[in-house]
Amino acid sequence: MKIAVCVKQVPDTWAEKRLKPEDSTLDRESAEGVLNELDEYAVEEALRLIEAQGGEVVVVSMGPERAGETIRKALSMGADAGIHIVDDALHGSDAIATSAALAKALEGRGFDLILFGSESTDARMSVVPAMVAERLGLPQLTFAQKVEVDGSTVRIERQAEYGYDSIEASAPVVVSVVEKINEPRYPSFKGIMAAKKKPVDTLTVADLGLEPVTVGLAAAWSAVDEFAARPPKAAGTVIADDGAGGVKIADYLSQQKFI
């Protein structure tokens, strides 16, 4: 089985995120970059599948030079190879352009399964997996809390508010995973040391056969006109408990139409 996992480098979850005043894109330099959390679950799921059934895991990431660290993190967890799409022309790409680049990189490589996290922690659009599936003409099994591969049949449990839906499709398929699916492993020290010897291909926009004008900030279908910092939190209302504190809190809540 040949599995691709698309992984995104995002600013550290705890870091303060900033947009750059020049072009309103995310300032990716100011915070440490980490492997998008849900993508770690996707890598883990891919590793578990090949540990059970044999095969190969290739991680694919589009991002600036230092997204290479994110690819290496996935390799140190145990993935076999990486593909890094890196090109200045891609800066500021929207979801449409991102999905086009990923689809081109994935196309024709014989993947049976293409795994994604279901959402990034920075832009949080949750659309890239579906867009890539559409571009490749593949069935999309999204929001999976469980994945089973039985020959060429791929079955998932799609997480839902009421429980889950069981859905299946024939490989090749696109699958996106939710947090519930597993508990990602730590990279082992041997894994970390082996990672730097694993092959990582770098691809440019030209290598992908895309026109530079179709990607990047200028080509984005939407634009950020302006942005503003979140207003500081207003000081809370303090109610001293003089014996009637409970009543006062209830009054406050009903004034605010909470109760």
Next chain:
Amino acid sequence: MSSAPRSPLELFAIDHLLTEEERAIRDVVRDFVERRIKPEVADWFEAGTIPARRLALEFGELGVLGMHLEGYGCAGTNAVSYGLAAMELEAGDSGIRSLVSVQGSLAMYAIHAFGSEEHKREWLPRMAKGEAVGCFGLTEADFGSNPSGMRTSAKRDGDDWLLSGSKMWITNGTIADVAIVWAQTDDGIRGFVVPTDTPGFSAREIHKKLSLRASLTAELIFDGVRLPADAVLPGVQGLKGPLACLNEARFGIAFGTLGAARDCLETAISYALDREQFDKPIAAYQMTQQKFADMTLELGKGMLLALHLGRLKDEHLLRPEQVSLGKLNNAREALAIARECRGILGGNGITLEYPVIRHMNNLESVYTYEGTNEMHTLVIGQALTGIPAFR
């Protein structure tokens, strides 16, 4: 105008001196300590015990046990990575780091460096996984700084050895599956690989410690322990055997102590930013800032020293007296930092709600074990003058 605070080691741009691989290894250990050690260690410390078996298995899975050794299921990282791992573990607790140091740098290292092929095959893979725990018995009640006077002896009885005597202050002693025991023989001091289920072997836990409470410390008693001929470590004779092992562990301590110091300093800085007295944060007073600046300098200098020693070790150039520079300075400065931070936390500084007094008390042990401050001073003195002044 105030600016965002930076951490002491960020100020030194220490990461700039590390490779991507070293940072990745460090981050994995840091993450493990945050998730698995820090939430529970104060309770272990208060209870005076640790779930050592479970921890050993978790450390095995993490890969830190004997991580800098080659083969036999060990990861084979460089020395700097091992030092960084020790530092992260000790940022959790010195007792936790001790468990790992004794396993990897004392017990496993002794077998790896001086054991027979059979010793290595029998013990190292299981010890790397944490399935078997090791301890290291050198110190005796009457012979601490001067182990050469030890009384524990191993005498030939036919082909066998008969081991008699006792050892004191032995970390992991009560839970160990195998003890590396140093004893007098007719050929001088030799090391023995002693499975702890051998008849005549017993271990008694040492209680009432006020330091390294999240670590098990024991007295070992050998009452005519009969060992086969091949129990002896074939690769070394004399005190240089145990001293070589201690050098490995001391190297880890030069880094480890800085982890405890860093945790104290970061805790104190964040505490001082929140804590207000006389209507402003105590971090805003010059006296507090002077303390932070001085402590940061010592922490950073200690880190630069440790990294320098690590690079030398990776080039196989590190000499024992250079390890003494690191152990002496970093244990001493870490203890001083912990004490200063303890004061900055005021009354809260004396509780286990904050890690500081725990680190401070732990560092008292670290200051003493693996060669006291005075012993390392004498080693350095001898290196500088050529004159040994131990006796």
